[in-house]
Amino acid sequence: MSKTVISVRNLTKRFGNFTAVNNISFDVYRGEIFGFLGANGAGKTTAMRMLCGLSYPTSGSGTVAGFDITREGEMIKRHIGYMSQRFSLYNDLTVGENIKLFAAIYGLSKQNTGKRTDELLDRLNFSSERNTLVGSLPLGWKQKLAFAIATVHRPEVVFLDEPTSGVDPITRRQFWEMIYEAAEGGTTIFVTTHYMDEAEYCSRVSIMVDGEVRALDTPARLQQQFAAESMNEVFRTLARDAERGE
Amino acid sequence: MDVIEVSGLSKSFGKVKALDSVSFSVKRGELFGLIGPDGAGKTTLFRLLTTLLNPGTGTASIDGLDIIKDYLKIRSRVGYMPGRFSLYPDLTVEENLIFFASLFGVKVEDSYDLVAPIYKQIEPFRTRQAGKLSGGMKQKLALSCALIHHPSVLFLDEPTTGIDAVSRGELWDMLQKLKEKGITILVSTPYMDEASLCDRIALCNEGRILGIDSPQGIVEKFNLKLYAIRADNMFTLLEAARQVEGVAECYPFGQTHHLIADEKFDIHRFTEQLEALSNLTIKPTKPAIEDVFIKLMKQ
Known part of the structure; x- marks a missing residue:
C-alpha cells in the first residue's frame, strides 16, 4: 500500500450540543484523487476546515501531510495547497506577479521564488505570458495557473473546492487532465464537491450524511454496492434519508 | 404562434x-x-x-x-x-x-x-x-x-x-x-x-x-465512433491512446476516457499497442450531451 497522506481516526467536532462531524475515520493515499461529498449541512465544510488546519477537532486524531491535526494547524496550512471554486487569482496582477505573491505567502525565499516561477512557467508552457495580466487569459489557462500556484510550495496534498463548476466541457477536460498528471506525479488531490459529475473523475469517493461518512469506495464499486447506474443515484440513495438540512 | x-x-x-x-x-x-x-x-x-x-x-x-x-x-x-x-x-x-x-x-x-x-x-x-x-x-x-x-x-x-x-x-x-x-x-x-x-x-x-x-x-446527431477506455494509470493511458493511429480524439470523461475513432482505427491494434498498461479496458459507448457539446464547440 502506498504512503498515507491524510489519516483521520474518530474525528469529531461539536458546537455546543450539535455534533457537526461525528466520529469519522478514513485514509487518503499518495497520488489519489479523493472525492469528499456530502449533502448541504452534512458536515463536509467542518471536516474540511479541520483537515486544512483551520479548526481543531473536539475529539479524535489524525495527520495531514505528516502534521498532527490536533496541534499543528499552522504547519498544515503551510504544507497543503488550496484552490477554491474556479480561480482565486488576482486578475489585475500579471502571471508572474501572482506566482510571486503566493510564493511569498507560502514563505518561499526570494531565490527559491525565482527558480520556482521559472519552473512553473516552463512546465505550463507559459513563459511568454509572464507579463500578461491574469484577467486577460482564457478561462482554461487561468485554471491551469491557479492549480500551478496552489502547488508553488510543492505541497503533498492539494484541496480543490468544486474546481470545474460552471466551466465549459473542453476547459473542464483540460483541468482534469492536469489533475490526473499531478496525481500520477505523486501529488494527492482532495476534491470537495456537490456535483456528481466531478465525483466520477475521482479514484475514490466518500459520502457524508448527517456528520458521518456513510460510504467510501471507488465510484465503480459504490455503483455496484448500491445497484446504481451513476454516482448521482448513489448519492441520492444515501442522502435521501438525511435528517439534517443546512 | x-x-x-x-x-x-x-x-x-x-x-x-x-x-x-x-x-x-x-x-x-x-x-x-x-x-x-x-x-x-x-x-x-x-x-x-x-x-x-x-x-x-x-x-x-x-x-x-x-x-x-x-x-x-x-x-x-x-x-x-x-x-x-x-x-x-x-x-x-x-x-x-x-x-x-x-x-x-x-x-x-x-x-x-x-x-x-x-x-x-x-x-x-x-x-x-x-x-x-x-x-x-x-x-x-x-x-x-x-x-x-x-x-x-x-x-x-x-x-x-x-x-x-x-x-x-x-x-x-x-x-x-x-x-x-x-x-x-x-x-x-x-x-x-x-x-x-x-x-x-x-x-x-x-x-x-x-x-x-x-x-x-x-x-443522435453525434455520428462518430465512440469508445470508453480505462486503465490503472489514467494519465498515462490518455497520452498513450492519443499516439495510436486511428484515434481522432481522446479526453477524460468521468470514470473513463472517451475515445473518438476514425476510419483507420483498429481495436485489436489499439489493445496490442497499449498492452503494457495494467487493467486496460475498451468498449463501445453511447455519446452523452457533453460529447456533443465538445464536438459543436470545436466546429
Missing part, C-alpha cells in the same frame, strides 16, 4: 458580445433548457425576455407580446426566478409570499392550487425570516413567489447551482409537475447531466446557440 419566440437577438455590454444573434422558440407547455457554461449568455437572455434589459438588435415575444413595446403586459404574465436569491431576507416566509401576491394584485388563495404543492413543504417555517432558510427551502419559497400570479411562462435562471443532488432532484420533480399543469418553462443550467430532464434543449456557449433539439435528438 409559440409562447416564446426569439429571432436574431443580440446584446452587447461595451465590447463584450453577451448574446450574439440568438434565435429559438418554445412551444406552449414545453420544458425548455438552456444548457451552457458561465458566460454563455443565459442570464442576459433571461433578462431580455423578462423585459429587464433592452436588446441591442433582434426581436422577441412572449405570448405574442413584443418584449419592447408590450413590456408591461409581459411582466404580469411571466414568473422569474433569478440565479441569485432575490426575496426579502428580513421578511418572513409568509410575508414574502403575501408581498409578491400584492405586487401582482392577486390574493395568495387565487393561485394556491398551483403554489400549494411547493409551499406546503416550507409552510411549517412560515414565520421564519427568509434569510434564515436553508438553500433548498429558500428556493422553494422563491419558486412559490414566482408562481403566485399564475404566470403563463416561468423563467428559472440556474435554479440548481449551489444546491446538493437531493434538492436538485426535488426541484426537477417540481418542474415536471408545473409543466403538467400547462406552464411553459424556460430553465438554464451549466450541468449537462440535467439536459435529459428537459423536453428540448439549446446548447449555448459564448453568446451563441450551438444546437437545438430534444436531448435524444442531440445525442
Whole structure:
C-alpha cells in the first residue's frame, strides 16, 4: 500500500450540543484523487476546515501531510495547497506577479521564488505570458495557473473546492487532465464537491450524511454496492434519508 | 404562434458580445433548457425576455407580446426566478409570499392550487425570516413567489447551482409537475447531466446557440465512433491512446476516457499497442450531451 497522506481516526467536532462531524475515520493515499461529498449541512465544510488546519477537532486524531491535526494547524496550512471554486487569482496582477505573491505567502525565499516561477512557467508552457495580466487569459489557462500556484510550495496534498463548476466541457477536460498528471506525479488531490459529475473523475469517493461518512469506495464499486447506474443515484440513495438540512 | 419566440437577438455590454444573434422558440407547455457554461449568455437572455434589459438588435415575444413595446403586459404574465436569491431576507416566509401576491394584485388563495404543492413543504417555517432558510427551502419559497400570479411562462435562471443532488432532484420533480399543469418553462443550467430532464434543449456557449433539439435528438446527431477506455494509470493511458493511429480524439470523461475513432482505427491494434498498461479496458459507448457539446464547440 502506498504512503498515507491524510489519516483521520474518530474525528469529531461539536458546537455546543450539535455534533457537526461525528466520529469519522478514513485514509487518503499518495497520488489519489479523493472525492469528499456530502449533502448541504452534512458536515463536509467542518471536516474540511479541520483537515486544512483551520479548526481543531473536539475529539479524535489524525495527520495531514505528516502534521498532527490536533496541534499543528499552522504547519498544515503551510504544507497543503488550496484552490477554491474556479480561480482565486488576482486578475489585475500579471502571471508572474501572482506566482510571486503566493510564493511569498507560502514563505518561499526570494531565490527559491525565482527558480520556482521559472519552473512553473516552463512546465505550463507559459513563459511568454509572464507579463500578461491574469484577467486577460482564457478561462482554461487561468485554471491551469491557479492549480500551478496552489502547488508553488510543492505541497503533498492539494484541496480543490468544486474546481470545474460552471466551466465549459473542453476547459473542464483540460483541468482534469492536469489533475490526473499531478496525481500520477505523486501529488494527492482532495476534491470537495456537490456535483456528481466531478465525483466520477475521482479514484475514490466518500459520502457524508448527517456528520458521518456513510460510504467510501471507488465510484465503480459504490455503483455496484448500491445497484446504481451513476454516482448521482448513489448519492441520492444515501442522502435521501438525511435528517439534517443546512 | 409559440409562447416564446426569439429571432436574431443580440446584446452587447461595451465590447463584450453577451448574446450574439440568438434565435429559438418554445412551444406552449414545453420544458425548455438552456444548457451552457458561465458566460454563455443565459442570464442576459433571461433578462431580455423578462423585459429587464433592452436588446441591442433582434426581436422577441412572449405570448405574442413584443418584449419592447408590450413590456408591461409581459411582466404580469411571466414568473422569474433569478440565479441569485432575490426575496426579502428580513421578511418572513409568509410575508414574502403575501408581498409578491400584492405586487401582482392577486390574493395568495387565487393561485394556491398551483403554489400549494411547493409551499406546503416550507409552510411549517412560515414565520421564519427568509434569510434564515436553508438553500433548498429558500428556493422553494422563491419558486412559490414566482408562481403566485399564475404566470403563463416561468423563467428559472440556474435554479440548481449551489444546491446538493437531493434538492436538485426535488426541484426537477417540481418542474415536471408545473409543466403538467400547462406552464411553459424556460430553465438554464451549466450541468449537462440535467439536459435529459428537459423536453428540448439549446446548447449555448459564448453568446451563441450551438444546437437545438430534444436531448435524444442531440445525442443522435453525434455520428462518430465512440469508445470508453480505462486503465490503472489514467494519465498515462490518455497520452498513450492519443499516439495510436486511428484515434481522432481522446479526453477524460468521468470514470473513463472517451475515445473518438476514425476510419483507420483498429481495436485489436489499439489493445496490442497499449498492452503494457495494467487493467486496460475498451468498449463501445453511447455519446452523452457533453460529447456533443465538445464536438459543436470545436466546429
